[in-house]
Amino acid sequence: MLFKKIYIIILITFLFYNFTNSQEIKIISKVDDEIITNIDIENEKKYLLLLNENLNKLSKKEVFELAKNSLIREKIKKREINRLFLKRNNDVENKLIKNFYNRLGFNKEDEFIIFLDKKKIKIENLKQKLIIETLWNQLIYNKYNKQVRIDKSILKKKIITYYNSKEKKYEYELSEIVIANEKDIKSKKKEIIKYIKQFGFKIAANKYSKSDTSKYGGDIGWIKGTRLSNNIKNKISKIKIGEISEPIQVSNGYLILKINDKKEIIEKFDLEKEIKQQVNYENNRQLNQFSLNHYKKLKKNVSIYESK
Numbered sequence: 001m002l003f004k005k006i007y008i009i010i011l012i013t014f015l016f017y018n019f020t021n022s023q024e025i026k027i028i029s030k031v032d033d034e035i036i037t038n039i040d041i042e043n044e045k046k047y048l049l050l051l052n053e054n055l056n057k058l059s060k061k062e063v064f065e066l067a068k069n070s071l072i073r074e075k076i077k078k079r080e081i082n083r084l085f086l087k088r089n090n091d092v093e094n095k096l097i098k099n100f101y102n103r104l105g106f107n108k109e110d111e112f113i114i115f116l117d118k119k120k121i122k123i124e125n126l127k128q129k130l131i132i133e134t135l136w137n138q139l140i141y142n143k144y145n146k147q148v149r150i151d152k153s154i155l156k157k158k159i160i161t162y163y164n165s166k167e168k169k170y171e172y173e174l175s176e177i178v179i180a181n182e183k184d185i186k187s188k189k190k191e192i193i194k195y196i197k198q199f200g201f202k203i204a205a206n207k208y209s210k211s212d213t214s215k216y217g218g219d220i221g222w223i224k225g226t227r228l229s230n231n232i233k234n235k236i237s238k239i240k241i242g243e244i245s246e247p248i249q250v251s252n253g254y255l256i257l258k259i260n261d262k263k264e265i266i267e268k269f270d271l272e273k274e275i276k277q278q279v280n281y282e283n284n285r286q287l288n289q290f291s292l293n294h295y296k297k298l299k300k301n302v303s304i305y306e307s308k
Contacts, residue, residue: 029068030305031075041067046121047129050104052202052217066206068306070215074129076298077136086135096130097123133212136291144290150282152275159274162226169265170225172236175201175218177256178211178292179247185254189247192256196244201258210253210292218258224265226274227281232257252289 029036044067049055055063101112113123163169182188196204202217213220225233235245236257247254 026307028307029072030303031072032079032303034075034079036068036071036075040071043121043125044068044071046119047126048206048215050116050119050121051215052206054200054202054217055206057199058203062207072304073295074132076295076302078132079302080298081132081135081139084139086138088131088135092134093127093131096134097127100126100130137287140287140291140294143294144287147290148283148286150279150286152279155278155282156271156275159226159271159278163269163274170262171222171265172225172228172259173222173261174220174236175205175258175260176211176213176220177201177205177209177218178253179208179256180210180253180296189254192247193244196256201244211288212291219260223281224274224277227278252292 024038026038027035028038028041041064045063048063048067048070055066058066097109101109104112106112106115116123116126177192179188179192192204192208195207202219205214205218208214209218211218228236232248232255235248236259239245239259241259241261243259245255245257247256249255
């Protein structure tokens, strides 16, 4: 009986200690009827820092805002996914996590899980985020794929003209910041350029870019010159590795590019292969544009509350 009383006292003391030392839960934002708490924000900050550790250079307030906006985007996308009852695919999910940890430099999942544990990130939460992005891309494909317009004859002519020219052929490793048209676009461009100079391109992409690549610091990988419009190619041909372009006007706003690296193309020219790659690139480019526009429409019809 005495042992039982001692056990109860210890249990009550333990529960009281944990209660008093636990973090107070506060509602930071609401996306319609879905809440975002301070705990959600903390977890999102860990995720964003996993993708771009340079965010540590920012103030706590700025990282907080980035995490909050990232969660708002995710909530809006998730609502649309749930509304359309899109189904998950286990095989695809397994490939997602593998591609993700490979991108971060890990070869085995168990090594990656150990790394996540040190960062206090649950792999199930990470998988959920990857699933939402994949289902969102599926949603965009299903809805807009038939609206993609690609003229293969024009692409073929462009590729042949490019490879027949005497100029050197390059492949570029690029990062991007996509910004929408605004009333005072000159002021916005100056603000972003100043921010890039202060904090670097990756952090600026996290903060300003409307593209899905923003979480990865704007990284879009290697792109051959054939896949770039003449306007973009002319702009980046004037800058060196490590430099950024002036804002380039595109159909949906403005594009700021950084050349991370470039290499001369010396491989044998294969027209059919080039056309296939170019069609795939153009298809993805147009679908990304549809994705941005579709998200904008959804956001306009959602009630977003933010605590002060």
